[in-house]
Amino acid sequence: MITGLLNLHSSFRYLVLLFIVLAIADAVVAMSSGKAYNKTSKIFALSALIFSHIQLLVGLLLYFLGPKGFNTIMHVEGFMKDSVARFYAVEHISMMIIAIALITVGYSRAKKQEESKRKYKTVAVFYSIALLIIFAMIPWPFMKEFGTWF
Numbered sequence: 001m002i003t004g005l006l007n008l009h010s011s012f013r014y015l016v017l018l019f020i021v022l023a024i025a026d027a028v029v030a031m032s033s034g035k036a037y038n039k040t041s042k043i044f045a046l047s048a049l050i051f052s053h054i055q056l057l058v059g060l061l062l063y064f065l066g067p068k069g070f071n072t073i074m075h076v077e078g079f080m081k082d083s084v085a086r087f088y089a090v091e092h093i094s095m096m097i098i099a100i101a102l103i104t105v106g107y108s109r110a111k112k113q114e115e116s117k118r119k120y121k122t123v124a125v126f127y128s129i130a131l132l133i134i135f136a137m138i139p140w141p142f143m144k145e146f147g148t149w150f
Contacts, residue, residue, distance in 0.1 A: 001065075002062070002065060002066050002067075005058055005061055005062050005065075005066070006062060006066065008058055009055065009058045009059055009062055012051070012054070012055050012058065013055065013138060015051050016048070016051045016052050016055045016134075017131075017134070017135075019044065019047040019048035019051050019052075020048045020052070020103070020127055020130065020131050020134070021131070022044045022047075022048070023041075023044040023045045023047070023048045023123055023127050024123070024124055024127050024128055024131065026040065026041050026044045026045075027041065027045075027120040027121070027123040027124040027127070028120075028124050030116075030120050031117055031120035031121055031124065034117070035116070036116045037116040037119045037120065041119075041120070041123075045106075045107055045110065045123050045127070046107070048103060048107075048127065049103055049104060049107045052099075052100045052103050052130075053100065053104075055100075056096065056097070056100050059093065059096060060093075063093055068085070068088035068089065069088060069089055069093065070089075072085050072088065072089040073089050073090075087139065088139070091137065092137050092139065095133050095136070095137040096133075096134065096137055098133060099129075099130040099131075099133040099134045099137070100130070102126050102127075102129055102130040102133070103126065103127060103130045105126060106122055106123055106125070106126020106127055106130070107123070107126075109122045109126070110122040110123045110126075
């Protein structure tokens, strides 16, 4: 089960990143062209929100059931000195929760805006900050002793 969740979590990140990038690109293009907020824009932003929350749920399952998260905190003495163990047990989860909270706040604030340009700006700013955090906290294979591309 853990292997399946790990594969799902590792592969699903590309969908999450795709929808966040689509939402940001749509917001920037629409904001610069003065386009009214439409259904397509809402779908991109909402898809990024939904997929990031699904990714968070799978990640939380891995954190509490898998060997690299909560089990590391409870059973490995001095795990904070090991950069890989610290990354999975503390840094990755905390920063991803912050990034997904930013996406959630950005979507909620954009919904409340009256003006289309302000809606697009809200999505662009909050989703961009979240995307930067997500890119920094993904365990890319070329960093440290992390996993594979999928």
